[in-house]
Amino acid sequence: MSLDKRITKTNDAILDAFIILARTHPLNKITITALAQAAGISRKTFYNRYSSIDQLIFSLRKYMVEKFKDVFIPPVDENGELNNDYIKEFLNFARDNHELISILKDDSDEFLHVAISERKTDFTEFLISTGKFDKDTAMTIAPWLITVYFKELEYLINQWLFTDNNLSDTDMTNLIIFLFKSSIKAE
Structure with missing residues (x-):
């Protein structure tokens, strides 16, 4: 698996997890821990892309x-x-x-x-x-x-x-x- 495919897969997992969590939680109640867990990634992987949930939402x-x-x-x-x-x-x-x-x-x-x-x-x-x-x-x-x-x-x-x-x-x-x-x- 090339690096680009892994990055795309991780980004897609973050987006999918965000959508899943946003269906049941107000946006300001979504945590990095919950998002990382739902995406199947580490908190560090999330932080490599975004500094906060607010930055993810802004993006x-x-x-x-x-x-x-x-x-x-x-x-x-x-x-x-x-x-x-x-x-x-x-x-x-x-x-x-x-x-x-x-x-x-x-x-x-x-x-x-x-x-x-x-x-x-x-x-x-x-x-x-x-x-x-x-x-x-x-x-x-x-x-x-x-x-x-x-x-x-x-x-x-x-x-x-x-x-x-x-x-x-x-x-x-x-x-x-x-x-x-x-x-x-x-x-």
Whole structure:
């Protein structure tokens, strides 16, 4: 077994143990001893990666924000066209990380802040490209639109991931495209 595989296996064990413990304990009640025991590692191995549980949580939140930033709104490509692949990538990420999202979803304001700071320019350019808004107006309303879109998308993703339903990726992609179009254009 190569070193990289062992590191990956240990990191995965820490993440899995954290998720298991977070299901039954408040985050501030998870101890390094309990996490190390659940992960099947020593406390020293944990400390080789993190200085505390808070640092682990911070790292996980940072990871989630980065992933959301990579795959989040707007679902428009560099030409300002709607792109279903962006949405499918986001849905795959959400499904693959639904347990971690469930644990960290109280951080939605942090995700929203990142979405606004990282995507305001994209939204502004998209609004201008519709021909309905001048630059100053588009710059003013882009954060508002991102907030509305984000909150609606957050609600839909929570319903899709955390309730009993049989919606396919295609159904969700179509719904998100509809949501985005209805937020931008009066058809």
